[in-house]
Amino acid sequence: MRFSQIAIQNTVSKLLNGQDYREEILNEINLNFLDFTLDFFKNILDAKMNDKALNMSWYKKWFINSDKFKSDEVAIFGGMNKKSITNIYGSATKTIILDVANANINYLENIISSLESNDDNIGISIRISYKQIVVELNLSESLLVINALATKKIALRGGAWSSIGKRVEKPLMLELCSLCGVDRKYINAEIFKKDSILEFDREVDFKLYNNNKTKEYRVEVKLMGRGNPESADAVIARDSHIFIADTLSLQNKNQLKSLGIEFLELKNNANCLSDFKNILLRLDIPFKNK
Incomplete structure (x- = not known):
């Protein structure tokens, strides 16, 4: 749709x-x-x-x-x-x-x-x-x-429900990075695969880089409901480093923490921008306060 x-x-x-x-x-x-x-x-x-x-x-x-x-x-x-x-x-x-x-x-x-x-x-x-x-x-x-x-x-x-996440992923991340003052040179929004040799490999559509570009961070966006068991599985499958979600259950959060994956829950969060900036700080991704 x-x-x-x-x-x-x-x-x-x-x-x-x-x-x-x-x-x-x-x-x-x-x-x-x-x-x-x-x-x-x-x-x-x-x-x-x-x-x-x-x-x-x-x-x-x-x-x-x-x-x-x-x-x-x-x-x-x-x-x-x-x-x-x-x-x-x-x-x-x-x-x-x-x-x-x-x-x-x-x-x-x-x-x-x-x-x-x-x-x-x-x-x-x-x-x-x-x-x-x-x-x-x-x-x-x-x-x-x-x-x-x-x-x-x-x-x-x-x-609609199966495709909205994919349609919104890039616009959401680009707007989030723009509002947080992340320079475009630290962003890669091109479609790529973790390993192009593997036909079954999952695509990741957004990457961020640290200050000297020695590290790249794969970003996963999921607009699922609370408690969706596929959420953390998707992050693992795509070897993501940052997870942006509409809602996350306590189990989701605990699993992501145990994996060392940064996450941001959006729904009912009045501090989305400041929370994302804290993630950027922890990963040494440059941004300018607006």
Whole structure:
């Protein structure tokens, strides 16, 4: 999921002020979801106006077996997401996605048909209007659309929370260093690997240097919730020296201390800048008081 520059800037600002950043991410998820929903409804309107099929063949024709949409969109329309398809089938080529999406639509149709045959079923219909044009979806069509929207929302949420840390890491560290007066010559924000020979090696995106540049310090940023067991593991895997986190449990802190790793907890911390300056002092990383 892509984040707007404003959302990234607001997230960085909230983190450095000890505030919770999650509202910014939720707002981005909702904006992306609403944009998708409106576009989806417009495409449904167009499809129904140009296809009078009484069964669900129109949905497959316009949303599954059409060249108009990218493969990840086709997966969503079929009630699946691309990542799940990759995990299940080991690949997510267009052919695989088309097969899975068509099969899943057939499966959903069968389930919906059984619901429709139940005398106690609830009537559901979605009405889409644009100017003088009105389209009303029946129960089967409405449930397929609702399922696709639910799939999209889940995909957006998963993508947002898994990627926000990586998107914010550099802007956060650059802003933190700027506010603390660290000169750019003591900063390396280029992507690099601990050992380029190893294909499995983890990337580290930020390094700081001491006064005479005889030592380099790898920086790890994690925006996880309190008590996340992966936090310290990530630091160990990347051989990091400084750990910046949204929240840290007591266990996290004790583990980092035992490893001799400097750390900074941001949430509810009114002294983020002064705490980071203390880390810089201990590691002999030059900075100017502002």
